Amino acid sequence: MDPIIANFIEENIVPKFNYWIYVILMMIGLYAMITKNNLIKKLIGMAIFQTAIILFYVSIGVKEDGGIPIISHHGPDHHQETEAHSEAGSENLKHNIIDKDKYANPLPHVLMLTAIVVGVSTLGLALAISQRIHKSFGTLEEDEILNKLRPGGHD
Amino acid sequence: MIWQFDIIILIFLVVAAIVSLRLKDLLGASMVFGIYSFLICLLWAEMGAVDVAFTEAAVGAGVSTVIMIATIFSTTRRSKD
Numbered sequence: 001m002d003p004i005i006a007n008f009i010e011e012n013i014v015p016k017f018n019y020w021i022y023v024i025l026m027m028i029g030l031y032a033m034i035t036k037n038n039l040i041k042k043l044i045g046m047a048i049f050q051t052a053i054i055l056f057y058v059s060i061g062v063k064e065d066g067g068i069p070i071i072s073h074h075g076p077d078h079h080q081e082t083e084a085h086s087e088a089g090s091e092n093l094k095h096n097i098i099d100k101d102k103y104a105n106p107l108p109h110v111l112m113l114t115a116i117v118v119g120v121s122t123l124g125l126a127l128a129i130s131q132r133i134h135k136s137f138g139t140l141e142e143d144e145i146l147n148k149l150r151p152g153g154h155d
Numbered sequence: 156m157i158w159q160f161d162i163i164i165l166i167f168l169v170v171a172a173i174v175s176l177r178l179k180d181l182l183g184a185s186m187v188f189g190i191y192s193f194l195i196c197l198l199w200a201e202m203g204a205v206d207v208a209f210t211e212a213a214v215g216a217g218v219s220t221v222i223m224i225a226t227i228f229s230t231t232r233r234s235k236d
Contacts, residue, residue, distance in 0.1 A: 021165040025172060032176050038234040040181050040227065044188050047219065048172050051195050058204050062156050068203045104203035112207055120214050127226040134230040141235055 018059040025052035039130045039140045043123060050119040054112045061105035069106040071098060156202055164198045181234050185223040192216035 013020060025048055032045025130140060137145050171194060175187035192215040199208040 017162060017165060021169060024169055028169070028172050028176065036176070037236045038181070040223070041176060041184065041234060041236065043223075044175055044184060047188065048176075048191070051192075051215070054207070055195070055198070058199060058202055058207060061204070062202050064156070066156070066203055068205050070205075109204040109207050112204075113210055116207065116210050116214055120219050123219050124222050127222055131226055131229055140230055 018055065018062075022052050022056045022059065025049075025055065037142050039133065039142065040127075042142075043126050043130070046126070047119065047123055050115070050122075054115055054119075057108040057112050057115075061108040063101060063104055066102060066104040069103040069109070071103075160201050161198070164194055164201065168194050168198065179234050179236070181227045181232050182224065184234070185220060185227060188223070189216050189220040192220070 029045045029047075029049030029052060033042050033049065036042050036045060133145065134140055137148055139145060168191065171187055171191040175184045175191060178184040178187060192211060196208050196211040196216060199205075199211060
């Protein structure tokens with residue numbers, strides 16, 4: 001292989017693979033929303049677009065060897081003070097220095113939790129509207145709906 | 156973060172997205188979209204976002220697949236593209 005291409009793959013594609021897939025999924029969703037003719041297919045494209053954005057935000061918070069962001073009370077930081085357990089919990093936390101490199105950043109996770117719920121409510125509303133469209137037009141294809149809406153069209 | 160899992164799940168994710176948009180049967184498309192949601196749930200559990208992962212498993216893969224199937228059965232199953 002050409003060394004320039006190999007160098008590009010090694011430096012840009014392998015360590016940032018999450019971001020490349022994020023761009024690809026976003027483009028798949030955008031393509032489906034623009035070019036698909038069926039309304040349900042457009043909604044699947046919209047859901048893929050939303051999950052691609054959530055993938056980008058969650059990928060920001062990932063650390064190299066970071067675990068889940070839950071502080072364990074019996075973790076490796078606490079083994080030296082077994083007698084200190086009788087103290088209050090706030091006192092206990094004050095004396096322990098939490099190594100933040102061991103935990104993934106939880107802020108983007110909390111933000112994206114809201115985005116998932118908003119996304120599913122958007123999908124539910126859009127599916128309800130497409131049921132009403134099917135009730136009044138008898139089809140879910142966009143070109144047939146536009147044909148019936150046109151003044152010269154039948155219906 | 157386990158990078159082998161990461162790469163395998165991301166590749167399956169793109170394949171599931173393309174397949175769910177290529178299928179002409181809308182019921183099959185929504186089932187493949189449920190597979191896509193479970194794959195992205197696995198990806199989030201692997202990236203350390205466990206709260207996002209179980210919300211996605213309950214809400215994204217469960218509720219949205221169910222309402223999509225309900226819509227398909229009350230409208231039509233065929234699609235032209």
